[in-house]
Amino acid sequence: MKVATRFSHNIPKLVCPNGEDGLIIYTKYLNCVVEIDAEEMTMTLDNGVTLRQLSSEAAKGRLALPYAAYW
Incomplete structure (x- = not known):
């Protein structure tokens, strides 16, 4: 089993186990x-959920991320 995201650059048949x-x-x-x-x-x-969505929704709830992944 593999997880593919909307940002994946792989061809599914090649990455599928x-x-x-x-x-x-x-x-x-x-x-x-x-x-x-x-x-x-x-x-x-x-x-x-993308990191952008996460940050935006957290702000609506008056929350913030203590740290975030940097890619």
Whole structure:
């Protein structure tokens, strides 16, 4: 099994394990913020949420990321 994002630059048939018998999970539409709990300072997100979406939604809940990945 492989996860492919909307930013993936791979050709799915080439990255899929076991050739055509493998499974690819595409996260393009798994991009929702499920819950923001400002009191607990937590967010629950789908796994396709981008860092930009995460930062924007966190700000709406008066939250911020203590650090972020740099690529």
